Amino acid sequence: MRQPGAYSGLRISGKTGPHSLPLARIKKIMKNSSDEVKMISGEAPIVFSKASELFIEELTKRAWMMTLQAKRRTLHKEDVVSAVIKTDIFDFLVNLVSENSGKSEDPQPVMEA
Amino acid sequence: MDHEPPPETPTICCRSNFVFIDRVAMEPMDIVGRTKEDASLPKATMTKIIKEMLPPDVRVARDAQDLIIECCVEFINLISSESNEVCNKEEKRTIAPEHVLKALQDLGFGEYVEEVYAAYEQHKLETVDTVKTGKWSNVAEMTEEQALAEQQRMFAEARARMNGGATVPKQPDPEPQGPQPPQPSLNT
Numbered sequence: 561m562r563q564p565g566a567y568s569g570l571r572i573s574g575k576t577g578p579h580s581l582p583l584a585r586i587k588k589i590m591k592n593s594s595d596e597v598k599m600i601s602g603e604a605p606i607v608f609s610k611a612s613e614l615f616i617e618e619l620t621k622r623a624w625m626m627t628l629q630a631k632r633r634t635l636h637k638e639d640v641v642s643a644v645i646k647t648d649i650f651d652f653l654v655n656l657v658s659e660n661s662g663k664s665e666d667p668q669p670v671m672e673a
Numbered sequence: 674m675d676h677e678p679p680p681e682t683p684t685i686c687c688r689s690n691f692v693f694i695d696r697v698a699m700e701p702m703d704i705v706g707r708t709k710e711d712a713s714l715p716k717a718t719m720t721k722i723i724k725e726m727l728p729p730d731v732r733v734a735r736d737a738q739d740l741i742i743e744c745c746v747e748f749i750n751l752i753s754s755e756s757n758e759v760c761n762k763e764e765k766r767t768i769a770p771e772h773v774l775k776a777l778q779d780l781g782f783g784e785y786v787e788e789v790y791a792a793y794e795q796h797k798l799e800t801v802d803t804v805k806t807g808k809w810s811n812v813a814e815m816t817e818e819q820a821l822a823e824q825q826r827m828f829a830e831a832r833a834r835m836n837g838g839a840t841v842p843k844q845p846d847p848e849p850q851g852p853q854p855p856q857p858s859l860n861t
Contacts, residue, residue, distance in 0.1 A: 581719075
């Protein structure tokens with residue numbers, strides 16, 4: 561049964577809702593990632609969109625496991641940091657998260673109650 | 674889920690509501706991550722995606738959300754660079770989905786490949802479907818009588834064109850006609 565593709569993203573996965581990442585933004589990020597900008601096929605951002613969703617899912621769920629271990633119900637930044645450090649394939653993020661948590665000049669916005 | 678979050682303090686130190694990057698005013702909400710002219714992902718969408726993955730009563734601190742978004746952008750950067758490499762090695766000029774899949778594999782995200790590929794295939798199906806408009810999709814949805822009526826109407830149109838509109842084409846179909854195509858008139 562054919563359904564109109566209201567979202568150019570991917571709605572088929574039962575895990576995520578109808579939300580998907582905007583392909584134009586993804587394409588922009590891709591172009592920014594390197595100086596020698598190659599041409600990007602029209603379908604590549606779609607693949608990226610799905611891969612990013614899976615990545616977010618994995619990172620979020622691993623961070624959530626840290627939250628559970630600490631017996632909290634709110635997922636904090638430190639949980640994300642722990643998840644990154646504990647996961648091998650997230651090694652590329654280690655610098656990003658450590659420079660984030662080490663920052664002290666900008667006061668972080670207070671979390672609303 | 675109750676009220677709007679207060680305006681962000683972006684990573685570049687600025688207390689005003691608007692931040693200027695390259696003399697272009699940007700909404701603070703748009704800026705997450707680095708100070709360069711990097712595109713980022715829309716917070717609202719990201720927030721929804723993140724929340725949907727967790728039990729409903731779980732809260733996510735805003736700085737945690739921001740960090741996840743930054744990580745995602747970094748992930749895209751990483752896969753992009755690797756895809757670029759794969760593409761170069763194959764001496765192609767355009768980054769194709771196959772290159773991206775290989776990049777995922779090479780970087781240890783092989784688990785994603787199957788699902789990503791499935792989604793890609795699904796999208797191809799959906800795209801082809803919407804392109805094939807008109808007759809074929811109509812035929813799939815019509816009943817036999819409707820298809821017959823449609824056929825009659827098309828014949829009538831063709832007849833009208835052939836006759837030059839001199840005679841009104843007779844259609845024996847019982848169903849009420851849709852709007853008649855304009856009959857071409859003959860000037861003698």
